[in-house]
Amino acid sequence: MISNDDTHPDLLYSQVETGLRQQIISGALGVGDKxxxxxxxxxxxxxxxxxxxxAVQNLVDEGLVYRLRGRGTFVSAPKRVIKKGSPNNFGYHAFSDLGGKSPRRVLERSRLAADAKLSSLLEVDEGAPVSLVKRLVFEETIPIAIDFxxxxxxxxxxxxxxxxxxxxLYQLLSEHYGLKLGVEELTIDVSTAREDEARLLSCIVGSPLYILYKITRDKAGTPLHYSKSVMRGDRASFRFVISQDGRIVTQ
Structure with a gap:
């Protein structure tokens, strides 16, 4: 085998890469298959x-497969590109081809008292009433995120x-409540799926996740909501267009 690799190294790795890619494209290796x-x-x-x-690293770089340490390499789902900075691209309607109709399932509705963190983020007094809605967000039938x-x-x-x-949420704020939306503060972090998250998102424990922290303000600067979204890392990429003065350019 060493002599084969030494004689035609580029041809050999290309054969492996092409063979695996064809299996993925044909469906012989489906999304999530090892x-x-x-x-x-x-x-x-x-x-x-x-x-x-x-060969496998090339497929990883291409986004067709992903590795989980100690578990193996798996076929990725096709990623969608979320373009932040475009008009109305605040929510998951920027993610799906369905134009704002990504199915959602409510997991929890509750009332609680603001702790120090929520007090600061929502600019309310500690102990003030806060409403929480936790939802599972889908792209068609595939769960993509847990929204708090x-x-x-x-x-x-x-x-x-x-x-x-x-x-x-943004339809409710702008159309039902008649609010003029202002800026959105967005922080993106990364994590790996815990057992409870993996169960809801139909992924493997340890799979990559984005954690999106968002605060949307009205035109006067008042915080309208704070949200935390736990999103599957294999389902999305984020694209930002930045001007030379550091602003996100409307696309």
């Missing part, structure tokens, strides 16, 4: 581990009743 092990691929293509690793939305109970006393199962 690729054969390095040893199995070495045996199948009669090449060395170095060749297999190069917090609003001031004083500012929106009927929020828990008003936010419907399948309603966009």
């Amino acid at each position: 690729l054969p092990t390095e040893f199995e691929l070495c045996e199948l293509y009669d090449v060395s581990r170095i060749t297999v690793r190069r 939305v917090y609003v001031s109970g004083q500012l929106f006393p009927t929020f828990l009743e008003d936010l419907g199962e399948d309603m966009s």
